[in-house]
Amino acid sequence: MWLLFLLPACVAAVLSCIRLVRMTATADALAGQEGPRPPEAVGIGLYETAYLAGGPDRVVELALVLMASRGRLHLAHTGWTTVVDPRGRSRLERAVLATVGPEGQCRTGELREAMAAHPTVMEIGSRLSLAGLATPAAVQRHTVLVIRQVRQALLLSxxxxxxxxxxxxxxNGDALAPLAWFSLPVVLTTGTLLMARVDVHPYTGWASPIGQEVLREVRPPRQHGLTDDDERELFTAVAMNGTDALPDARLRAALRRH
Structure with missing residues (x-):
């Protein structure tokens, strides 16, 4: 009877490991394309820093924080975003205002979701990917997915x-046979995860290995004494660490996912 349990364990282990091996080949190909490109070639500003640190969602968070801090949006803790100043000062701000819509108000969660897939945000990632500083969005998401699948296969085994x-x-009181046979999917998934830790793990983040070096060169924001008067420090903190870096509890609550 225990053989009926072995079959799905082996199938799940083999399929998930094959997917991860394919992803390893993709990661190796990406690593082979990278070179020592100067970050100045793509202009590492706040939004680029935000993308490397947290992907499209972090870029949107930074844009909303910036617009709210400068009085262009009102972010309510109830989960609504209201336009205060309809004039966008950049492409990204104009995209945010257009996504809010002509009524000038929308749900913050819906706005964040729509902006994370907006071409203006995706263009930031594309430029960074072409420069070798960012992992392509599709590769990053798929890498995270296949590693999760191998972990699930290990847990299932x-x-x-x-x-x-x-x-x-x-x-029949025999436990040795199941232990021996189930060692196959357990060892396979465990070994594949260890391999992924070395070869694939760097591509689970939005920044490529070179991009991670660029992030390490960004001056770390102060953990204490951060005020709204020091805008650059505030926005750098949000770009690097997300909305948890905000000193304003109301703004943190407004940007919390509902």
């Missing part, structure tokens, strides 16, 4: 092993 041991012990 352990759960099915426990079920197989219980069935085998109750049937």
């Amino acid at each position: 352990l759960v099915l092993l426990a079920a197989a041991l219980a069935t085998s012990v109750l049937a």
